Amino acid sequence: MSYRLILGAIVGVAVFSSLLASSNAHDYIVVDDTIPVSLTGVPGDPVKGKKLSVNRKKGNCLACHAMPIPEQQFHGEVGPDLSGVGSRMTQAELRLRLVNSKALNPDTIMPAFHKVALNRVLKKFKGKTILGAQEIEDIIAYISTLKS
Numbered sequence: 061m062s063y064r065l066i067l068g069a070i071v072g073v074a075v076f077s078s079l080l081a082s083s084n085a086h087d088y089i090v091v092d093d094t095i096p097v098s099l100t101g102v103p104g105d106p107v108k109g110k111k112l113s114v115n116r117k118k119g120n121c122l123a124c125h126a127m128p129i130p131e132q133q134f135h136g137e138v139g140p141d142l143s144g145v146g147s148r149m150t151q152a153e154l155r156l157r158l159v160n161s162k163a164l165n166p167d168t169i170m171p172a173f174h175k176v177a178l179n180r181v182l183k184k185f186k187g188k189t190i191l192g193a194q195e196i197e198d199i200i201a202y203i204s205t206l207k208s
């Protein structure tokens with residue numbers, strides 16, 4: 061076996077395993093401060109999106125944001141009030157903020173909900189995202205209804 065062949069095999073394995081690691085995350089293209097195209101092509105469901113936003117193990121948005129959901133007791137104040145966010149931002153703008161808000165502000169404490177963590181995570185979390193692509197679309201569908 062030539063040196064080149066061995067090198068090619070090593071690179072091949074590395075590329076293949078990095079593909080495997082990101083299999084759970086959908087590809088997306090960032091344009092300015094937006095992700096213009098739906099991650100799934102399937103319209104989001106606002107009812108599911110509201111449940112995901114409230115769910116402490118999913119979006120947990122209320123930990124940091126006030127939202128017009130009076131039946132929930134605790135609303136955080138670290139982030140801006142999301143009432144009326146559907147009037148302030150387009151779905152494309154909301155999509156980038158949910159997928160990876162750190163692309164806009166590297167210091168933000170808002171989690172990147174659909175960005176793959178490749179390094180420094182437990183093996184079982186490698187290549188996984190906090191929220192799935194359709195879950196992101198459902199939350200966008202819900203918060204776009206929050207008009208001022």
Ligand code: HEC
Pocket residue numbers: 113118119120121122123124125138139140142145148154157158161165167168169170171199203
């Ligand atoms: C750990 C705290 C935290 C959590 C959890 C969190 N956010 Fe945020 N979010 C922030 C902060 C802080 C900002 C302000 C922007 C910044 O830090 O750059 C923000 C900004 C935003 C913005 C931009 C609003 C504007 O007016 O500029 C949207 C939209 C948003 N968050 C939606 C959500 C949704 C929806 C969820 C749940 C799926 C969520 N966030 C979860 C902290 C959080």
